[in-house]
Structure formats: C-alpha cells, structure tokens
Amino acid sequence: MHTPSSPRVALFVTCLVDLYRPEIGFATVKLLEQAGCDVEVPETQTCCGQPAFNSGDNRSARDIAIRTIEAFDGYEYVVGPSGSCIGMLHHYPELFETSDPWHRRAQDLKARAFEISSFLVDVVGLDNLAASFHGSVTYHDSCSGLRELGIKAQPRALLARVEGLELKEMKESETCCGFGGTFCVKYPDISNRMVGNKTANIAASGARTLVGGDLGCLLNMAGKLKREGHDVETRHLVEILTGCSDTAAIAEPADDRTRLARQL
Amino acid sequence: MQINSPRFKERAHQALDDANLQRALGNLKAGFPQKRAQAVACMPEFDDLRDQARDLKNHILEHLDLYLEQFESKVVENGGQVHWCRTGDDACQTILDICRAVDAKTVTKGKSMVSEEINLNAFLEANRIQPVETDLGEYILQLRGDHPSHIIAPAIHLNLEDVSDAFHRHHRRPKSDDPAVLMREAREMLRKQFVAADVGITGANFLVAETGSTIIVTNEGNGDLTQTLPKTHIVITSIEKVVPTLEDMTLFLRLLTRSATGQEFSVYNTLSTGPRRPGDLDGPENFHVVLVDNGRSDMIGSQFQEMLRCIRCSACMNHCPVYGAVGGHSYGWVYPGPMGSVLTPQLVGIEQAALLPNASTFCGKCEEVCPVRIPLPKLMRHWREKEFEKHLTPRAARYGLGGWSFFARRPRLYRLLSRVANRALRTLAGSKGRIHRLPLAGGWTDWRDMPAPSGRTFMQQWNEKKAGETAVSREKKA
Structure with a gap:
C-alpha cells in the first residue's frame, strides 16, 4: 500500500540472488517493508554489467547500464542485497562522457542506489528489527561494499540487535575471499589459495555460521567450507535479520520440511 | 631483465606449490602490514598528509618539465652533470661512457630498481666492468644469479637457509645459520669492494629541484659508502622522482617509510648535492645524475598519469592478497604487485603484460593503503580496456x-x-x-x-x- 510517507523502493535483485538464492530477495523485501517502504521489483532488470566493466568491455557495460538506468527510473530508492552490484551502479557515471545526457541519469541513479544494510541503518533508520538467532556468527566484509561504499559498521549494528546472536570476529575479516567475479575463473588456483586462507580464519573464529552481504563471496566461501568438511553454515545477512531457521543454509541440502514447503 | 610476464599463470602455479617460497611469504604477511598499521595509528594526520602528497604530486606532474630543468641547473651550478636518457639503452650507454672515462674496472651499486629496469648489470658485465651490489638483499641475489621479487625487500622470497647456502658456496667459509655471522661475513666481503671501486652507482628516492640534491632512504648504510668512497658517483633515477623543495621532500619522507616498513624514519637519509667541494673531507670528485624516461613521459596526459605519483613504498604489494599468494617473481618482470600491474604494461607493452592487470580481484586494498592515493584498481581496469580494444582478451x-x-x-x-x-x-x-x-x-x-x-x-x-x-x-x- 503506497502512502505518501512510505518511500517507493525498487528492489535490485541481482543476478546471483535471482539464480541461486531467492530467499535473499524475499528477505530483503521483508526488511524494506518492515522499514515502511513500498517495494516493487522492476521486470526489466537483469545484471549490473560488472563482468563486462571489469573485463574492459565498456561498450557492453554502457549498454547494460542504460538498460538498468531505465529499469529503475522513477523510484525514490534502488536497494539491493549486494555491495558489489550496488557498487557497480555507483560506477555508471564513469561510463559516460560528462556531456552525455546518460551521465546525468547515471549520477541520478547513483544517488538513489543503496546496499541493503546501509539503506536500513543510514537512510531509513530501521528501528523495529525483531529477529532472533541462537548461535554464533562471524562476519566477512566483502571488498566492494567495504571499500567502495563504506559498509563496515552497518551490518554489525544490525546483527547486534538480533536476539541471542553472538558475533565472533574472524582474523582478517577485511581480506578478500578470492572470488573476484571473473578472477576465480581466470586464476582458479590463486583464488583457491585466497579462499583457503579465508576458510582457515573462519574456522578459527569458532563461529558456527558465516555471514556476509554479497552472494558471490558467500558461494565461494560456502563451497570451500563444504569441500573442506567444516561444520560451518553460510548465510546472507538479510536471512539472519529476518529469521531463517526454516530454510537450508547456502550449499546445504534442503531438509524434508523445506523441500515439502517448496513443492507446495 | 628478461620479460616473463606472459608466463604469469604458470609461474604463479609453481609459486603456490613452492613450500619454501610460501614460508618466506608468510613472514612478509606477518611483518610489513602490521608495522604500517602501528605507524599509521600513531599519526592522526596521516590521511591528511596523503591528500597533500597526492595534490603536490599532481602539481609536480603538471609542471614536470619546469622542475626537472630547475633541478638540472642546480646540479650544474653545484658542479655536477645531468644526462637525459630517453630509453634504457641510452642510460646504459651513458653510464658505460662515464665509467670508461675514468677507466673503471669495478663499480659498487646501491639498491636501484631503475637499474634493474634497464638491465644495467648485464650491460656492464658484457662490457667487462664488474658491478657489485652492496645492499644486503641485492648482494645475496647477485651471488645466486637471482633477481628482486619485491621493490624494497628484494630477497623477501628467500629463507635463512638460502642465504646460508649462497654465502657458504661463494665465500668459502664454514657454513653458518646465524644471521649475525652471515651479516658480518657480507660486511667483510663488501668492505674490500667499497674501497676498490672506481665508480659508485646509487638510485634516488627523490630529486630536489631547489637545491639540485638527490636523496637515498636506506637502512643499511651501504649507499653512503657506495657514493662517498669512489671518485665518481652516478645517480640513476627516473624523471618522476623530482620534488620542488626540501620541505616538500620531507612530506614524502614522512609517508614513505611509514607506508613501507612502518618506520617513522629510516636509519639513513642521505642527501647528495654535487661533487666534493674545496675543504670537504670526503665525497666524490665527479657527480652525475642519469635521468631515465623509458616510457614515462608517454604517461603524462594519458589515463595512466596518476601512476607517476608512485613513490615506490611497496605498501600495495605488501597488502595485496594476490602478491601474498604468489610472490613477486610470478609477475615476470621488475615491478611486481598492483603498482607493477599498472606500470609493467606501460613499460614493456600490454601485449606482453596483459595477464598482470587481470591478476587482481579489485579488492581495493592497494588503493586503501597507497600513500599518494593512486586508484590502482581503476588503472588496472584501464589496461583491461586496452587489452579488450586490441583484441588481446582470450577468445x-x-x-x-x-x-x-x-x-x-x-x-x-x-x-x-x-x-x-x-x-x-x-x-x-x-x-x-x-x-x-x-x-x-x-x-x-x-x-x-x-x-x-x-x-x-x-x-x-x-x-x-x-x-x-x-x-x-x-x-x-x-
């Protein structure tokens, strides 16, 4: 229900959440609605274009940027559950000459685009978080969110309000997990060493659940944790903030209950 | 130095499996970044100094010709000479000519990455002049026929046993694993060389336009002996090292050592201002500055101009998780890590070095610690654009x-x-x-x-x- 006081927010699902883990999308919507937002999911959104941008293919990146700017036209805010993809939206102005009208529109999108934890804490000041989680978690700071958008305190501030949750910081939480988008495909063995260092730090933290704000990094770390046989679950921040005990964690088999729920 | 950058993937793969190298890299990871963090924590104005340094470097690069000419006229006024060298070959030839003019047989050398860049040692040897590296790390590498894997800690890829082996083999002394004994051994060997050398070659961290001075920032004191004992001192350096005044130089000194080793100040900060003057107790009779361009002036006005702000502190590689995993030799040329991934394609061509700017997750840690705020991920991405435009990207x-x-x-x-x-x-x-x-x-x-x-x-x-x-x-x- 749109009321004058509720901001009209477009959810930027991001392609990995769309493909791999819809729960993150739904949890993001739930948090935004809890914060009093009127949430819509524009049909014409696809991917932010980062793979093209980081591969030096600026023409494709520009074409995708134009599509994305159009898809999110007219919304007061654009919010997504990823520092990396929202960070890419913040790069859009670099793709256009300042004299190009798309440059102004890219600037305009940049000003409206927020990663979910920073939106909840810095923009709307969510004050009715009512989640509980019984166990210990450790938080990985994904690079783009941390260094391009300054996301460090916000997720921790939100986690601190989750009843029963204990945060056990890992060593080197700010060190890259080695995902790096196409990097993990181009340099798989270096990427593997980096994620191996990361899982060692995660395991040493003693936390039972790894939490982060970017699904690309989480898929990488969850895949490595499982391959190495660690008894650590992996979840996106928004899953914890909305209460997630009824769904299987990333890379875990769905239990019978959730499988049944999904079939229905 | 031979360019092995096209073999980055293969070399990185070997490096990941090299247990000794990994042990050595573990020491690096535990060392420099923590020391830098401590030094920065003690200096609340550190980030303001970084802004000032960035702005000052930008100003210098806008007026590079002016400051370089001012520097030259001051060097000449002090009785020295400046040699402008467009290419590495020009610089090698210039240095050879100076050595021949004084009939040099041996030269001592302080640490200089520019000399690595232009292949100076091999060139001098081919012309029957023996260069002797006097920086301890460089000395070890020279004995082993090896090359630097890091710009300030050239032998960081080695462990104590490697040094012990190399000394035992070359010095013909009883083998020792005691660092103090090894240090004394190196000192004794080098002392003779310092006295015998006809020419001393050093690099420079900065060139001061207002005084015509060059400065080396070191911890071992070898540079001082290299440049004061022989009759001729040659400074080999590159054009972007110039700063307007001594005061400006101190701004960069405050940032350089903290970013590099976490020191507030290095042990030796030695300024050279012309040859020995009448009444001076020591110093060289001849003072030459060889200024190398080698592709740098092409960066002025290009997308890569910001790279010329680099003061060679090594913070980017010390903090880079990719460098930390594969070490400097994987990069296959003189400058490793993020700064090398931007500089190498410029100096040797993107065709040979395309794998380097791709070897980054763009995690941004390098930019976060850079004392002159070079946007290294952005510059690496610009190289990927060039690679894509030239159809060099794998099919x-x-x-x-x-x-x-x-x-x-x-x-x-x-x-x-x-x-x-x-x-x-x-x-x-x-x-x-x-x-x-x-x-x-x-x-x-x-x-x-x-x-x-x-x-x-x-x-x-x-x-x-x-x-x-x-x-x-x-x-x-x-």
Whole structure:
C-alpha cells in the first residue's frame, strides 16, 4: 500500500540472488517493508554489467547500464542485497562522457542506489528489527561494499540487535575471499589459495555460521567450507535479520520440511 | 631483465606449490602490514598528509618539465652533470661512457630498481666492468644469479637457509645459520669492494629541484659508502622522482617509510648535492645524475598519469592478497604487485603484460593503503580496456562475455536463460544442495563445491506470488 510517507523502493535483485538464492530477495523485501517502504521489483532488470566493466568491455557495460538506468527510473530508492552490484551502479557515471545526457541519469541513479544494510541503518533508520538467532556468527566484509561504499559498521549494528546472536570476529575479516567475479575463473588456483586462507580464519573464529552481504563471496566461501568438511553454515545477512531457521543454509541440502514447503 | 610476464599463470602455479617460497611469504604477511598499521595509528594526520602528497604530486606532474630543468641547473651550478636518457639503452650507454672515462674496472651499486629496469648489470658485465651490489638483499641475489621479487625487500622470497647456502658456496667459509655471522661475513666481503671501486652507482628516492640534491632512504648504510668512497658517483633515477623543495621532500619522507616498513624514519637519509667541494673531507670528485624516461613521459596526459605519483613504498604489494599468494617473481618482470600491474604494461607493452592487470580481484586494498592515493584498481581496469580494444582478451572469454552481454541486454531472454540454468544446476545437484563436479567449471569445482540454487529463480517465485495476490484481490472485489 503506497502512502505518501512510505518511500517507493525498487528492489535490485541481482543476478546471483535471482539464480541461486531467492530467499535473499524475499528477505530483503521483508526488511524494506518492515522499514515502511513500498517495494516493487522492476521486470526489466537483469545484471549490473560488472563482468563486462571489469573485463574492459565498456561498450557492453554502457549498454547494460542504460538498460538498468531505465529499469529503475522513477523510484525514490534502488536497494539491493549486494555491495558489489550496488557498487557497480555507483560506477555508471564513469561510463559516460560528462556531456552525455546518460551521465546525468547515471549520477541520478547513483544517488538513489543503496546496499541493503546501509539503506536500513543510514537512510531509513530501521528501528523495529525483531529477529532472533541462537548461535554464533562471524562476519566477512566483502571488498566492494567495504571499500567502495563504506559498509563496515552497518551490518554489525544490525546483527547486534538480533536476539541471542553472538558475533565472533574472524582474523582478517577485511581480506578478500578470492572470488573476484571473473578472477576465480581466470586464476582458479590463486583464488583457491585466497579462499583457503579465508576458510582457515573462519574456522578459527569458532563461529558456527558465516555471514556476509554479497552472494558471490558467500558461494565461494560456502563451497570451500563444504569441500573442506567444516561444520560451518553460510548465510546472507538479510536471512539472519529476518529469521531463517526454516530454510537450508547456502550449499546445504534442503531438509524434508523445506523441500515439502517448496513443492507446495 | 628478461620479460616473463606472459608466463604469469604458470609461474604463479609453481609459486603456490613452492613450500619454501610460501614460508618466506608468510613472514612478509606477518611483518610489513602490521608495522604500517602501528605507524599509521600513531599519526592522526596521516590521511591528511596523503591528500597533500597526492595534490603536490599532481602539481609536480603538471609542471614536470619546469622542475626537472630547475633541478638540472642546480646540479650544474653545484658542479655536477645531468644526462637525459630517453630509453634504457641510452642510460646504459651513458653510464658505460662515464665509467670508461675514468677507466673503471669495478663499480659498487646501491639498491636501484631503475637499474634493474634497464638491465644495467648485464650491460656492464658484457662490457667487462664488474658491478657489485652492496645492499644486503641485492648482494645475496647477485651471488645466486637471482633477481628482486619485491621493490624494497628484494630477497623477501628467500629463507635463512638460502642465504646460508649462497654465502657458504661463494665465500668459502664454514657454513653458518646465524644471521649475525652471515651479516658480518657480507660486511667483510663488501668492505674490500667499497674501497676498490672506481665508480659508485646509487638510485634516488627523490630529486630536489631547489637545491639540485638527490636523496637515498636506506637502512643499511651501504649507499653512503657506495657514493662517498669512489671518485665518481652516478645517480640513476627516473624523471618522476623530482620534488620542488626540501620541505616538500620531507612530506614524502614522512609517508614513505611509514607506508613501507612502518618506520617513522629510516636509519639513513642521505642527501647528495654535487661533487666534493674545496675543504670537504670526503665525497666524490665527479657527480652525475642519469635521468631515465623509458616510457614515462608517454604517461603524462594519458589515463595512466596518476601512476607517476608512485613513490615506490611497496605498501600495495605488501597488502595485496594476490602478491601474498604468489610472490613477486610470478609477475615476470621488475615491478611486481598492483603498482607493477599498472606500470609493467606501460613499460614493456600490454601485449606482453596483459595477464598482470587481470591478476587482481579489485579488492581495493592497494588503493586503501597507497600513500599518494593512486586508484590502482581503476588503472588496472584501464589496461583491461586496452587489452579488450586490441583484441588481446582470450577468445573463449571474449565469446563468453559477448554471449552473456547479449542476454543481459534482453530481459525476457535473460529470464529464460536464468530459469534454464537454475533448473540445470538443481538437477545436477539432486538432493545434495551442492555440486561436486561441474562440466566446464573445473576452475571452480576442482577446489570447492558449487552451491546449488535453493529453489526456482526469484523472478519466477516473485511473479507467481504477485499473480496470486492479484487473483485474491480480484476474487474479493467480485
């Protein structure tokens, strides 16, 4: 229900959440609605274009940027559950000459685009978080969110309000997990060493659940944790903030209950 | 130095499996970054100094010709000479000519990455002049026929046993694993060389335009002996090292050592201002500055101009998780790590060095610690743009990217593709929640599992939910 006081927010699902883990999308919507937002999911959104941008293919990146700017036209805010993809939206102005009208529109999108934890804490000041989680978690700071958008305190501030949750910081939480988008495909063995260092730090933290704000990094770390046989679950921040005990964690088999729920 | 950058992947692969190298790199990781963090924590104005240094460097680069000419006229006024060298070969030839003019047999050398860049040692040896490296790390490498793997800690890839072996083999002394004994041994060997040398060659950290001075920032004191004992002192350096005044130099000194080793000040900060003056107790009779361009002036006005702000502190490589995993030799040329991934394509050509700017996750740690705020990830991305424009990107990656971008621009097709991929991945995973082996994605599944999608795509589920809600509200209305 749109009321004058509720901001009209477009959810930027991001392609990995769309493909791999819809729960993150739904949890993001739930948090935004809890914060009093009127949430819509524009049909014409696809991917932010980062793979093209980081591969030096600026023409494709520009074409995708134009599509994305159009898809999110007219919304007061654009919010997504990823520092990396929202960070890419913040790069859009670099793709256009300042004299190009798309440059102004890219600037305009940049000003409206927020990663979910920073939106909840810095923009709307969510004050009715009512989640509980019984166990210990450790938080990985994904690079783009941390260094391009300054996301460090916000997720921790939100986690601190989750009843029963204990945060056990890992060593080197700010060190890259080695995902790096196409990097993990181009340099798989270096990427593997980096994620191996990361899982060692995660395991040493003693936390039972790894939490982060970017699904690309989480898929990488969850895949490595499982391959190495660690008894650590992996979840996106928004899953914890909305209460997630009824769904299987990333890379875990769905239990019978959730499988049944999904079939229905 | 031979360019091995095209073999980056192979060399990195070997480096990852090299237990000794990994042990040595472990020491680096535990050392420099923590020392830098401590030094920065003691200096609240550090970030303000970084801004000042960035702005000052930008100003210098806008007026580089002016400051270089001022520097030259001051050097001449002091009784020295400046030699302008467009290429590395020009610089080598200039240095050889100076050595021949004084009939030099041996030269001592302080640490200089520019001399590595222009292959000076090999050139002098080919012309029957023996260069002797006097920096301890460089000395060890010279004995081993090795090259630096780091710009300030050249032998960081070695362990104590490697040094012990090299000394035992070359010094013909009893083998020792005691660093103090090894240090004394090196000192004794080098002392003779310092006295015998006809020419001393050093690098320079900065050139001061207002005084015509050059400065070396060191911890061992070898540079001082190198430049004061022989009759001729040659400074080999590159054009972007000039700063306007002594005061400006101190701004960079405050940033340099803190960023590099975490020291507030290094042990020796030695200024050279012309040759020995009448009444001076020591110093060289001849003072030459060889200014190398070697492709740098092409960066002025280009997308890569900001790279010329670099003061060679090594903070970017000390903090880089890729450098930390594979070490400096993997990069295959003189300058490793993030700064090298930007500089090497400029100096040797993107055709040879395209793998380097790709060897980054763009995690941004390098930019975070750079004392002159060089946007290293952005500059690496500019090299990827050049690579793409020149069709150097591997064909498979190009086609893959082209196909993906075709779909990303067509939302309906993209949805269809997402649904197909989603279904395929779930089918492959079965009830396990993850995939152990995925065809065409061996780079991923050789090392880690591929998590499976947890259900149908978000868009499918969202649209169904919305359709359901609409149907319910229609029923209510009816």
